[in-house]
Amino acid sequence: MSKDIVKPSILPGFMELTPTDQILFNKMLDTIRQNYEKFGFLPIDTPVIEKTEVLLAKGGGETEKQIYRFEKGSTDMSLRFDLTVPLARYVAQHYSELSFPFRRYHIGKVYRGERNQKGRFREFYQCDIDIVGNGILDIINDAEIPSLIYSTFRDLGFDSFTIKINNRKMLKGFFNSLDIEDSTFVLRAIDKLDKIGMAEVEKELESLGIANHNIRRTKEFLNIKGSNNDIIGNLEALKIDDETFKEGLEELSTVIKYIDLFGVPEKNYRIDLTMVRGLDYYTGTVYETILDDYPSLGSICGGGRYENLAEYYTKQKLPGVGMSIGLTRLFYQLREAKIIEATEKSLTKALIIPMDSFVEKGVETVNELRGEGIYAQIYLESGKIGKIFNYADKLNIPYVIVIGQEEAENNTYSLRDMKTGEQKNISLEEVIKCLK
Amino acid sequence: MSKDIVKPSILPGFMELTPTDQILFNKMLDTIRQNYEKFGFLPIDTPVIEKTEVLLAKGGGETEKQIYRFEKGSTDMSLRFDLTVPLARYVAQHYSELSFPFRRYHIGKVYRGERNQKGRFREFYQCDIDIVGNGILDIINDAEIPSLIYSTFRDLGFDSFTIKINNRKMLKGFFNSLDIEDSTFVLRAIDKLDKIGMAEVEKELESLGIANHNIRRTKEFLNIKGSNNDIIGNLEALKIDDETFKEGLEELSTVIKYIDLFGVPEKNYRIDLTMVRGLDYYTGTVYETILDDYPSLGSICGGGRYENLAEYYTKQKLPGVGMSIGLTRLFYQLREAKIIEATEKSLTKALIIPMDSFVEKGVETVNELRGEGIYAQIYLESGKIGKIFNYADKLNIPYVIVIGQEEAENNTYSLRDMKTGEQKNISLEEVIKCLK
Structure with missing residues (x-):
């Protein structure tokens, strides 16, 4: 039975990363999130698809042309184009359940069918924080936002x-x-x-x-x-x-x-x-x-104070202040300018390679390491040892543990530091100590 | 200028949580992700929107009716309805850049325009792992997946x-x-x-x-x-x-x-x-x-072995084994059955309340605490102390630090344990020690 092959590809204007880049991207997302949480912001997550009449309550302009809008059944729906409109809708809708000032962060993908050009994306992550007051919000809040911007970019590794x-x-x-x-x-x-x-x-x-x-x-x-x-x-x-x-x-x-x-x-x-x-x-x-040092990248994070967040959804006056990091674009720019570089190709600390008849011992070992909280994996395919070392090398896995006849007999483990090439024949306790 | 108010609401079949529930949901997501990473799986993230011809390469059936499909310009595009088809496309497209066995995890939202019914969602998180071999994949891999399922659900707090x-x-x-x-x-x-x-x-x-x-x-x-x-x-x-x-x-x-x-x-x-x-x-x-104890919930996690992941995109034979947790539905079911309950209403450890003229000292204090890695926030609005304590109570913030005349004069901090009501007048060093 021969099948028709469809060429595997994605739409232009969408970012898709290799696992290596994804590891770095996720680390940046984690750093941002951790800072947002440290400053006392609460997480929310809203649907990517919303009613068009809700998303476009403010109406028109450039936005309307860029929006991904479609009908399903008789429902007119659209993909969110930022996280501010969903926040306004969220606060108006859940007003009575929230404590004000409402400090929320939201990290998620948004969609804009922009003209396709380098460094512009149609799907991108926004990392937003906002402090929303009920009727009034003290001006000092406006000074806290830069403090969070500073803390976040410092933790992302920036100084200047x-x-x-x-x-x-x-x-x-x-x-x-x-x-x-x-x-x-x-x-x-x-x-x-x-x-x-x-x-x-x-x-x-x-x-x-x-x-x-x-x-x-x-x-x-x-x-x-x-x-x-x-x-x-x-x-x-x-x-x-x-x-x-x-x-x-x-x-x-x-x-x-x-x-x-x-x-x-x-x-x-x-x-x-x-x-x-x-x-x-x-x-x-x-x-x-x-x-x-890179003014040409433009603004990497922006925000400000607004008088009335949700005027299209409620009569409550909700002033606020906030900021947003557009991580997809920022990541792209930083990588293009070689300001960041992805080096971690795997999260695994140790790869266990059991020789032919020692798979059982290998499985027990990987299980023990994981039990100790060590990120570990086992190579289960057959193949020459050189090919397997090559696999560890390509994934930049720092340690390899070989289990063969000798190791099984002496109940030891041959731990190899892939960077230095140093190899030790040691007990499991010593392996764990070394990897922790 | 009076505006037309649009009723704030979301589409049926979409889950939106309060921050309290969101905190618990995110903890579950984090636990799942941590387990996936500990077992040596690599992260990927793919576009939510893909070419329809790619997503539907396998063609037809129930899926086609449920898919969110639309045109923008002359492009026929659709929202992904699972993470397996994008994985197949990803592996075929990036084949030469990947190391096999390719162990990947993917946590993201997928979309199905299903008939609206209780506990079924049109947007939901899938948390997938797969091990994909190049031509061949050892059967022992099939035994590793249950080990990861076990580890994940154990860490999620389940035993039976x-x-x-x-x-x-x-x-x-x-x-x-x-x-x-x-x-x-x-x-x-x-x-x-x-x-x-x-x-x-x-x-x-x-x-x-x-x-x-x-x-x-x-x-x-x-x-x-x-x-x-x-x-x-x-x-x-x-x-x-x-x-x-x-x-x-x-x-x-x-x-x-x-x-x-x-x-x-x-x-x-x-x-x-x-x-x-x-x-x-x-x-x-x-x-x-x-x-x-809850067989009626049905399967909370499923998966298996397949012979050929990407036959619609490549002639390479790519056997694999994997599993998926549908977290949105699972969360909903567990909450409805009262198996889980969200109790953390905030991630903040301490709320600083500066009295009238001690805002400056309050700001410095919150900054010091954050510098020590303590999740802290400061209350900057004017208002009676009772109202502010009420805010801390509603958010379940465990500690409150009041800074007033006496504290400023003695350079101490009044730390109140909101659960026990116990109050201590102590130095900043002691506050930090207590909160860490």
Whole structure:
């Protein structure tokens, strides 16, 4: 019976890793999760498929074009495109069962049918945390998020990274003071500064009808640089008489003060007045994080404060602050830039190789090692010893234990360190001691 | 600006847990993963969305009706409905990069648009392991899988469970010896024995045209009971002269012998000749696992040996053996039957409550505790102390640390054990010692 062979392949825009890369990816996920839990965040998991009317309650825009949407029976459903909308739905739906401030983390896959391009994925892991208040949420929470960002990236092995901080309320107030009432488009223009440069941003502001003297003042404002305290001082010195500006600046000073108390080293955070984040969703503090030595990777983690998480699902006012790491893209970028490299090819500490008639002893041995919590496996196929050593080598298994005639007679184990080539004939107790 | 409120809800047939249940669910997932890794299995992760032609290469049947299938642009895509088809595709696609025997585990969500009924889910976690050989795979591998099942369920907190073992090759040989050449339908009838009873199975065998004396012999065969060794002895005593039967029986004896060597206690496994598993896919050893005190839950973990994993994607012959735990359904059943109960409402060990003007000291303290690896959080909202204690109570946080005037002056911390109500005024070092 001959079968038709279908070429095994996956869809473009989806990441699939070798086990070696997967081990590293999972370690990074574990590190992130452990940090989220250490900071007192609770896990949730929501369905990947939701009702389209729920996911798109906010409606339209770019999102709607990218969404994977389909019908099954008469039900219109879609795959989630982020973890924020599901959080909003979750909090509104389970409101009475939750304790506020509700601190939740969520690590899961989300889906966007984006145009296919290098480093962009249609399925990717988001690792989100949010602190959601019931009606109100203290501003100091905004200082705890950078502390978690710092702790997480430090544990991921990074040292030179900067958490950039700004406050959209302050920006809004600043533009209010220039009589620019709807600052949305102005902020969008400034958001492109990194990519297109000041000259182009200026042109865009002109085309938005911003008067020349206001463009000049905007440039001066965006040029405020220095230490965090210098910047705060300079902003205060502007003496801008706008309530929103004052509130935003007050928030920013508080956040900067408490970030320090939360233990983030000064070199790892700084105010960046040009960083506004694209999403209109944010209403106060905003964050982005860059790797100092690889600024071209862009932001590796972003977030901020929002006024009302779930306005499309409930009348409860639920302000919050949070951040997200897009691990799939980050992993891809770090690997491409050779900043990370997967070296562990297996999780196994020892491979047991029983010679022909000593399989039974081999099985007992692997069982004993596992009982001691040692990650171990046994090679059960027939084959030349060279081929089996090759298997251990290819999987980078650090130790091999050979059990043959001699070992069986003396009740010993031949333990070989695959890196040094050193070989010892020792008792099981000694093997266990050595592997632990 | 008033907004339209969309009722927050999820689709029927999807499981969504409270954080308390999620903590327990995640612990179970972690336990499973840890066991899989301890036994030397490598992690993989595949896209949830795949090309329909790839997922349905085997074609049709019940699966096709249940699949979530849709088009995006001109691409026909579907959500995976198990982790076995993606494994087959993965091994065929990455064949040259893998070391065989390829031991992989995969924990992820799969999707089936099944008829909506209690305890059935349209999105559920599968936790799979498989050992895939290149051309050949030793039968002793079939004895390692029960050892992993045993270790996993023991670590999940179970004691009274039985891994039922059978061999489809032996069954096939048995029916061959009765001149029943295509045993597929006979096996399907026997598969229903648990549900419909022997009388009904007999009727079904009759309607399949099986002769009366053969039905009698089938009944006698299925009635063979006793210790594992008794059953093996009785099967040998049948002296059935069929090569397939002999091969299957030989395999079964080997598996039974090595399960013991792999350390599975005798009470936790037994040969069950009536257990055939529905899937035609299996060609040798088959497993199911039941909780002795809750047989009505059915099989909580199943698997077996197959001859050729990836015949639809490659000409390489890839035999394998594996098993799967459907955790979403299992969790639901265990919870409904009150076999498990979620009690941990938070992962936080200590909640820091700073009085009015001692927030700074509180922030420094939470930072110190986290630095020591202690899961801690700080309460930053204003509110009466009673309300804050209530928050700690509702989240079952075991310790509360109050920092007020007195504590600040003496540089001490008021540590309260929320269970006993005991309160101590101690130094930070003592707090850390106590919480570690």
